[in-house]
Amino acid sequence: MNKTEKTQVIEELVEKLNANDKIYLADCSTLTVEKVNQFRKQCFDKKVSITVVKNTLLKKAIERANDSKLIELIPALKGETALIFTETSNVPAKIMKEFRKGNSKPALKAAYVEQMVFIGDEQLDALAALKSKNELIADVIMLLQSPIKRVLGGLENKGGEDKSAA
Numbered sequence: 001m002n003k004t005e006k007t008q009v010i011e012e013l014v015e016k017l018n019a020n021d022k023i024y025l026a027d028c029s030t031l032t033v034e035k036v037n038q039f040r041k042q043c044f045d046k047k048v049s050i051t052v053v054k055n056t057l058l059k060k061a062i063e064r065a066n067d068s069k070l071i072e073l074i075p076a077l078k079g080e081t082a083l084i085f086t087e088t089s090n091v092p093a094k095i096m097k098e099f100r101k102g103n104s105k106p107a108l109k110a111a112y113v114e115q116m117v118f119i120g121d122e123q124l125d126a127l128a129a130l131k132s133k134n135e136l137i138a139d140v141i142m143l144l145q146s147p148i149k150r151v152l153g154g155l156e157n158k159g160g161e162d163k164s165a166a
Helices: 003-019 033-045 055-064 068-076 091-099 121-129 133-165
Strands: 022-027 049-053 081-085 107-113 116-119
Touching: 003 055, 003 081, 022 068, 022 091, 033 049, 033 091, 049 055, 055 068, 055 081, 068 107, 068 116, 091 107, 091 121, 107 121, 116 121
Parallel strands: none
Antiparallel strands: 022 081, 022 107, 049 081, 107 116
């Protein structure tokens, strides 16, 4: 890869880093080609983008990215690195947890999710437990509906008592 190609790759990575606020770094190094392809397919099915990148190029892209908090990811750039982008913050963590049944990889190196940095594989459970925007909206709707349902239930019961008294 010549210098022009490297510069182009770095610029593309900078654009992707600036456009996403849900970024995962994973280690897939000991997986067989078949297992990696299975993992990629699971990611693709859930609309998660995954690419393997050179650490040196990713480091330069992180240094040039708009968000200075991304620099905290640099210490995790050792060995083989799979760069994962997603729209829903917890989906990659859930895919990794599910895929790891019977496997030790893919291992989470680091993640940057909505202004927060998670370092290390032990953070995978915390990331999987994060709620997506739609899940939070559903929770709020349920909380708002609960008092209304109780009032309506009480009114229905009171209406039934009046009819029996007449």
